[in-house]
Amino acid sequence: MNLKTLIKKIESKYPLNLAYDWDNVGLLVGDFNMDVKKVLVVLEANEKVIDEAIENNIDLIITHHPFIFKKINKINTSDLKGRLIHRLIKNDIGLYSMHTNFDIAFDGLNDYFMELMGFENCKILDVTNNEVLYKLAVYVPTTHVEKVKASLAKSGAGHIGNYSHCSFSTEGIGNFKPLDGANPFIGNRNELEVVEEIKIETIVPQRVLGGVISAMINVHPYEEVAYDLYKLENKGGSVGLGRVSKLKESKKLKDLCEDIKVKLDMKHIRIVGDLDSKINKVAAVTGSGADMVKKAQRSGADVIITGDIKYHDAQDALDIGMNVVDCGHFDTEDVFKDAMKRFLDTIDEIDVMKSEIDLNPFIII
Ligand SMILES: [Zn+2]
Structure with a gap:
């Protein structure tokens, strides 16, 4: 799986903007376009964890504690952090950290x-945060109403309290004239078209907004999808x-x-x-x-x-x-490993391994 795709899945549930300002989360080392097959989850990354990652052909290490936290002025092998970053890059291993956003998020x-x-x-x-909500209104020809409604619900729109699939529909007439260069689903170029349409209105939390709009555009038959987006004063769920x-x-x-x-x-x-x-x-x-x-x-x-x-x-x-x-x-x-593995195991195409390195710095006798 492409790393960018994997990160999108992770951040749709654990958005980076939930983290405190002082924190440092997200992809801290790596190439967004790399291919990820094997992921190692661990509380934090040190030399032994990177050895473990190399031995196990890991593509991505996911840590709870930010791997880079203090300011770095140079990356070279003369200091510990520089050496670790150098080893990660040399071995094509990405490193992603999810810290206070994972503490704060629901199911974190x-x-x-x-x-x-x-x-x-x-x-x-x-x-720490109240979720920002949007109202989405989209105009759909009568033939595609159920398809668009289903895709909105599936991508996370229309949740109010313990209710899903919430939307409101109104009948109306859509008017448009396809211009030169248009490839209309209904009508002909340079002719005014009048179509029976349904306006579907639904509520969308900010964290899933991008996914909802692209899912809606994917199933909508029109070349240019007409929709309106309003930021609401209503407060969403708290985190x-x-x-x-x-x-x-x-x-x-x-x-x-x-x-x-x-x-x-x-x-x-x-x-x-x-x-x-x-x-x-x-x-x-x-x-x-x-x-x-x-x-x-x-x-x-x-x-x-x-x-x-x-x-x-x-x-x-x-x-x-x-x-x-x-x-x-x-x-x-340390239960971060179990929590994160449980979430990542729901994603096909990647293998997830929990680190076996003992990172507890204290010995109790
Ligand atoms: Zn901690």
Whole structure:
């Protein structure tokens, strides 16, 4: 599969514009026109991961942490990052990173983590974006109405809440005169044509707008498709960082932590708070979530599960009476491999491999 096509599929679900401004996501090394057969998914890329990619004939590495983050002034083999970039290019391996856009997006890392923990009906902890919506109106001859409606629905238009295929149709008369050089589906050059048409109106979220318009043009019979696009004041669905979930049955913090250890396959986790306290509602932020402790408490959560809690973060949490479970940055995010593989496995024509390199920098004895 062409890399550009693969990226289009990835970004239609995990758009780059969801990422924070400070982040660096997308294709960081590589040629958009390259052919991709084999993909390696991994939390981040280092020398060993690149060795693994070369040994396994990988065409594209997909990382969670941005492979290039700090400013680079030169790419040569005298420094580590330069050497890694040089090796990737020399071996025709592309590198794509999806970081905060994957944390924030629906069905991204935070949702995957909650699913893994068995937490259901999740809400967003910190809303970062509201989706921009468009109204699309297209004029279609009566013979092609169902075909155009079906393609609009299939490409992601017409979703309102729990309803799909939403549209409104009005009958009318289309007028046009094909000019010299035109190749009209109906009518003749230089003759005024009057045709019974249906105006189909539907709603389209910005993230699928390009795909919806090209799918509509593909099935529409006219050489020049007449359509109008209006940006709406209506707000679309929200996306954001972290998730909150109400437990079906409350449990003691200690028991919740034992479950987490089993699910993340960890021998030890660090806990701040009262092990006997009752937990009804949980919040989670994968990676570093120390700055979300207060927000989690305001959301009504009795505990936040995250990583990277420092001594003073723990003291502050104790002061406000909030429980915190620190599973570590690595262990809350290494599941990126599973989350991303599950998504990529839905795409034909590519083979997806999870990295086997152990990237946890800490040893616990
Ligand atoms: Zn991280």
